[in-house]
Amino acid sequence: MTQHRCRVIAALVACLPLGGCFGIGPERLSRDEIDFSRALAISDNQQTLLNIVRLRYAEAPTFLDLTQVISGYQAQQTLSGSLDLFPSSHASTSVGGGGSMQLQENPTFTYAPVTGEQFSETFLRPLPPGTVLPLVLTGIPIDLLFALVVQSINGMDNAQVLAGSVGAMSEDFARLLHDLRVLQVAGRLDVRLGQAAIGQGRSDRRAAADVVKLAILNSDDARMTAVAAEARRLLGLPDDETPFDIVFDRRPVRPHEVAILTRSVLGVLGSMAFAIDVPPGDVADGRTMPTMPAASPVAIHSGRSAPDDAFVAIEYDRHWYWISSRDFRSKLAFAVLQNLLALAQSKQPPGAVVTIPAG
Incomplete structure (x- = not known):
């Protein structure tokens, strides 16, 4: 085989990969999933922080709900080659080849403002205790959770902001949060999910929130025993492990019941x-x-x-x-x-x- 024929074959072989099938699905799936997940998390955090700042300056919050993300790709590829042979004159022999590929991404995002009944349900209604308390099972510190969400427990008040003035957190509320956190760390708090029975003096509205029971467990440790006793005293509970119902109200109306008023998201x-x-x-x-x-x-x-x-x-x-x-x-x-x-x-x-x- 002559030298110029070898060059011709080499040039054509080099162009062959451009003519093969080009698939973008498997290669893009993992990257797109991670990238969009990260971008959505950053966007949600920024939107929430912006609305917190706007509230500080007496502006109404505005929330946009991202309802759909469509990411489309278009791949284009071309392949060309040329060969001119003049056996009588090697100097005039020419070989050429070329190829190109283009990948275009066209993402589309669809947003919907949160308004009307959806806004009322999401931001204005107090969070049900049955929604809040199960978060304790995930390991979230109960004192942090209650400081954010709970306005009062059995009449003991959390700090409250009203038209630019603040009511201080009561000493009993702060002491209770400390005791509950100590008991949580020691594994002495038992959160149970279920449906409480409707008792005398309780409306259907309150019964709908009665989906959580909480028990303070005893311990052989003297310090834990003292903390548990103080927590039960603050909550007005007997000195035993009987589970008590968590209800949405200002004051309890039955024995073995703890009344919690929660805040709305707003x-x-x-x-x-x-x-x-x-x-x-x-x-x-x-x-x-x-x-x-x-x-x-x-x-x-x-x-x-x-x-x-x-x-x-x-x-x-x-x-x-x-x-x-x-x-x-x-x-x-x-x-x-x-x-x-x-x-x-x-x-x-x-x-x-x-x-x-x-x-």
Whole structure:
């Protein structure tokens, strides 16, 4: 075989891969799933933080629900080759080949504003105790959860923000949260899911929330025994392991019952809003009220720029607001808030659907 024929064959063989079938489905599936999941999480965090800041400045929150994501791809490929042979003159022999491939991505996002009955159901109605208490089973600190969501337990009040003023958390409420957390860590709290019977003096509305029982278990440890005794005293319960019903009310009406008033999602957002460390000039100008750090366990900072490693950050009116990536408790509380938002919307139509045509 002559040298120029070898070059011809080599050039044609080099072009052959461009003529094969090109599939993008398997190669893109894993990357798209991870990328869209990460992008949705970042977007949800930023939307929630922005609405918290807007509430601080007396603006109504606006939520957009991402209902559909369609990611379409189009692949184009071309292959060309040429061969001119002049045996009498090797200098005029020419070989050519070429190919190209183009991949286009055209994502489409569909949003729907949360309004009307959906807004009322999701953000204005108090969260049922039967929705909140099972989160304790996931390992969420019960003191953090109650500080965010619970307004009162058997008449003991959490801190409350009302039109820019705050009522302090009662000493008994703070002591109870501490005791419940100690018991939770020691495995002395038993959360049970079920349906309580309707008793005298209880309306159907209250009975619908009676889906959780909580028991304080005894211990051989003297310190745990003392903590359990104090928790039962604060809750007005007898000194035994009998499970007690969690009901939505200001005061209990039956023995072995604990009454809890929960906040709405909007109430939780509002308590976080008044704990933001806003620029002092905005308070002096009357644009917002003074900061109330005790209103929320989430620390939200502000400044002319946000740190590069912020957990979540948004810009509002020429200032940046963020939660520090080094503040684990604030990050955890914010994550609990996102879980509560998801639970509050659980009765609504399913969330975002990701469709990826790839063929």
